[in-house]
Amino acid sequence: MAKSKYEYVKNFETEKKLLPNCWIVVRIDGRAFHQFSTKHKFKKPNDENALALMNRAASVVMDEFKDILLSYGQSDEYSFVIRKDTTLYNRRGPKIMTYINSLFSTSYVYYWSHYFKETRLKYPPAFDARIILYPTDENLRDYLSWRQADCHINNLYNTTFWALVLKGGLTNTEAEKRLCGTLSSDKNEILFSEFNTNYNNEPIMYRKGTILIRKRIKNPEHGKMRQVILPLHEDMIQDNFWQKHSEILAIKS
Ligand code: DGT
Ligand code: MG
Ligand code: MG
Ligand code: MG
């Protein structure tokens, strides 16, 4: 095809490939979900349907992009871990990041009504995305530990905060003051002694977030192996998780 005289503008595009041999993480996060969760009456501190919808949208993404080995979600965020030897889109970062973000966002909207029967979607939600490269397995594990620790810290805080407000009758400001400077052990103690709640018995999805991994399972009817996306609510900070699911960090040839 003949080139037009405008063709030269293409040269302004810069396209750097992501560094080879690094783990690729894409993290998306809901834009202003503080407001979005209020407007859509999400249950406090955790809305089961909202989290299930996040997990559903992430499953769509994993179904589509087979080089995602593991995904981790909590609150309004999801991290997607792409195998370090991926050749997906020739390792073009923006392409990978924007496709994942866009498929996640459209899936979130597409499946909204499956999870929220009563509450209609009032306006289109948006998600930001970033892409991060981790050169070592240790860096990747520390990244996932960081997100899971964040889940724990926020959930313990929110669980205690909303117990004080919804069950203890404190105002938001009073609850905030009460929790200012408290340690984890203090929050556990408030929940236990004032609200008869053992934090460790709170739903594990709220405490640990959701890990999606691929597993091959045998179909009980015809014995054929097939791959499924399995949601787990386990502790990724411990070595035990990585020993049990050793295929994740091992590069298959
Ligand atoms: P951003 O990300 O800077 O645009 O701002 P936000 O408002 O999205 O802040 P972020 O991402 O740090 O915090 C997530 C917000 O989403 C936080 O205000 C709590 C809310 N949220 C997430 N999941 C739930 C839920 O299950 N129930 C309720 N009530 N709120 C939730
Ligand atoms: Mg957000
Ligand atoms: Mg934020
Ligand atoms: Mg967030």
Ligand code: MG
């Ligand atoms: Mg095109």
